[in-house]
Amino acid sequence: MAEKKIIVVGGGLAGLMSTIKAAEQGAHVDLFSIVPVKRSHSVCAQGGINGAVNTKGEGDSPWVHFDDTVYGGDFLA
Incomplete structure (x- = not known):
């Protein structure tokens, strides 16, 4: 079976959760975010x-x- 490759755009909560779940299923995941994940709006919420x-x-x-x-x-x- 071909290796699953997934690209996730956005390091907010949804992007991080998608990345984690896909990786848990054995997919190779690349996460792209315009800002460092620690500075995403989900992390910096008010x-x-x-x-x-x-x-x-x-x-x-x-x-x-x-x-x-x-x-x-x-x-x-």
Whole structure:
């Protein structure tokens, strides 16, 4: 059987998990990331994941969620 070769683009949580799982299955995996993996946005997250839950009295909204997401992604999102 031919050796499985996989390229993963992105060193965030999804990219790292994909790389680990593919390697566990015996594939040769190359991981490419524009920044060092230790500097990925998943690693440097602000302490959570943004979401618009519209909690009563909290002032949350889809626009606030959008703003939080863009700001949290260093304006790259």
